[in-house]
Amino acid sequence: MLSFKVCFVLFICLHAVLPATADNQCQCMKVIDGDVWYGPGNGYLYRFIMTYMTYDEAQSNCAILGSTLAVNGPKNTDFMKILNLQLPVIVDNKYWIGLNDKQVEGTFVWEDGTPLINSEANWYPGEPNDSQGEDCVCGNYRGSLQWKDFNCSYRGLYALCERPE
Numbered sequence: 358m359l360s361f362k363v364c365f366v367l368f369i370c371l372h373a374v375l376p377a378t379a380d381n382q383c384q385c386m387k388v389i390d391g392d393v394w395y396g397p398g399n400g401y402l403y404r405f406i407m408t409y410m411t412y413d414e415a416q417s418n419c420a421i422l423g424s425t426l427a428v429n430g431p432k433n434t435d436f437m438k439i440l441n442l443q444l445p446v447i448v449d450n451k452y453w454i455g456l457n458d459k460q461v462e463g464t465f466v467w468e469d470g471t472p473l474i475n476s477e478a479n480w481y482p483g484e485p486n487d488s489q490g491e492d493c494v495c496g497n498y499r500g501s502l503q504w505k506d507f508n509c510s511y512r513g514l515y516a517l518c519e520r521p522e
């Protein structure tokens with residue numbers, strides 16, 4: 358009985374200390390097929406690939422891991438800040454997210470086929486500007502967590518991959 362009470366008190370304290378997660382989803386790390394994935398608590402897991410890639414290469418590399426370029430994480434800066442604490446290496450680096458306007462200029466679409474809506478958008482000031490035909494999106498320009506459109510064939514960004522928990 359005593360140990361039950363201790364467990365219960367510990368449970369309550371942990372709940373008070375840890376940031377709230379959506380529906381008690383995993384704020385943790387998981388090893389899948391030998392790779393470590395991080396969950397910031399939004400129901401998805403993330404892996405950061407530190408190789409300079411074009412957008413298409415980043416898509417392929419995420420697909421090899423059974424994932425896609427990040428879609429749900431970049432929509433919520435609070436979760437991205439938690440992920441940055443879990444994976445500090447991403448803080449200062451530029452990476453592709455799963456968002457582009459390849460099909461129709463100015464109409465950005467997520468990798469899951471849904472259109473970008475205004476309330477999700479987190480553009481760096483002055484972006485997107487389609488400078489010389491930029492159609493693919495960087496999710497962390499100048500460490501701001503804000504987005505910038507880049508030329509899809511620019512081999513100079515890392516990849517942030519995402520998969521469901």
Ligand SMILES: [Ca+2]
Nearest residue numbers: 458487491492
């Ligand atoms: Ca464009």
Ligand SMILES: [Ca+2]
Nearest residue numbers: 486487491506
């Ligand atoms: Ca741009």
